[in-house]
Amino acid sequence: MTSFSAAQRSRVTMLDVAERAGVSKASVSRFIGDDRALLSDAIALRIEQAIDALGYRPNQMARGLKRGRTRLIGMLVADIRNPYSIAVMHGVETACRQHGYNLVVCNTDRDDEQERQHLAALRAYNIEGLIVNTLGHHLEQLLELQREMPLVLVDRKVDALHSDLVGLDNPLAVRMALEHLEQQGYRDILLVSEVADGTSSRVERLHSFQSQVSLRKDLRGAIQETGPDLHTRLQAFLAQDGAGPKALFCANGIAALACTKALRELGCRLFEDIGLIALDDLDWYPLVGSGITALAQPTQAIGTSAFDCLLKRLRGDTSPTRSLDFAPQLLIRGSTQPL
CATH class of the missing domain: 1.10.260 (434 Repressor (Amino-terminal Domain))
Known part of the structure; x- marks a missing residue:
């Protein structure tokens, strides 16, 4: 040969x-x-x-350009290290492959300049559609791209961008978490979240938590962001007099990891001194203590649906934009044992 x-x-x-x-x-x-x-x-x-x-x-790229078809789909993510982003991206890529498309992924690392450069690069690649999982700070570029191709948003709204949105039903997720904690006997709940930073899904969870706690007379709720002072704030939460047994509600996997590490450093008896429920369901959740109770996001379905929305638009669907909100699945483990 x-x-x-x-x-x-x-x-x-x-x-x-x-x-x-x-x-x-x-x-x-x-x-x-x-x-x-x-x-x-x-x-x-x-x-x-x-x-x-x-x-x-x-040269398949040249052939595609000649025909006006590259069969490339772009995906812009804010943080490729985030387990949620990886899982959704897998769903998108699987769906792309099944329909004969290839996925081009660009990671902004939450950097506005990187986002600007990646949007320009994706346009140069002549992608046929774009899936966006960022804050969308470069609105003019996104609007310009939207005039040329369909766009679908994942998890995060961009207010001035009228596109299909696929993500979690956040009010439902918060309600499921609070109902479970209340049924298990917890009364003093601390929601721990990453800095909201304008991320619509995080803001929605915070607002839902505040409004739903106010409707439950047996519960007391507070909010704490992850960061350098998390260790000190958790220590104060454990020490203060509360409305009853205490629990943490972690708004995503990153917050759950930060809380678990801080509780260990504080010498807390995991899930005996305090309960814990977390959004997402990461591989390590069952391995901590008697396991972390999770609200699992259907990330594969979210990714697949994002591509399906894009494909329908590519095929000429001109119906009004829609939001697809998926329900989480409650997976009960030892971190919320009955009291």
């Missing part, structure tokens, strides 16, 4: 293949495109042998 370097392969053209196979350039184009069935078996075999002999690799 002849071995070809990448440079050698890049120099081989469709015309070279046609001359080697003794066929027209149009026949080679049909062979590597969608019209292979129009060729006779004998001609197809000659072209295949010529391609193998020359090490020819068609």
Whole structure:
């Protein structure tokens, strides 16, 4: 078998293949495109042998641009280290693959300048649609892209961007958490969240928590953000007189990890001195103490649905924009044992 370097392969053209196979350039184009069935078996075999002999690799990007189709979908994420983002991205990529698309992922690292550069790069790649999981600070660029292609938002609203939105039913998630804690006998609840920073899903959880606690006369609630003073604030929460047994409600997996580490450092008997329920369901939740009770987000379904919304728009759907809010699943473990 002849071995070809990448440079050698890049120099081989469709015309070279046609001359080697003794066929027209149009026949080679049909062979590597969608019209292979129009060729006779004998001609197809000659072209295949010529391609193998020359090490020819068609430039699919150039072909896509010529046809106006690249079959590329862009996805812009705020923090690729976030387990939620990774899980949703897997759902999007799986759906893309099933429909013959490839996913181009750009991570902004919560940096506005990175977001601006990535939006420009995605546009240069001639993506056919874009899935956005960021704060959307570069609204003008997003609006410009939206005039050229469909956009779908995941988890985070961008107020001036009228696009389909796919995410969690946050008020329902908060209600499920509070109902479970109350049923288990907890009365003093501290919601621990990452800094809201304008993230609509976080803001929605905070507001839902405040409004729903106010409607439950047996509960007392407070809110604490993660950060350098979390250790001190948790220590004060444990020491203060409360309305009854105490529990933490962690608004995502990152908050759950920060709280678990802080409680260990404080020498707290995990899930004996304090209860804990957390949004998301990460792999390590069952491994901590007797397991962390979770409100699992259907991340695979969220990612798949985001792509499905995009695909419908690509196929010409002009119906009004919609929000798809998924319900979480309550997974009860030892961190919220009955009192």
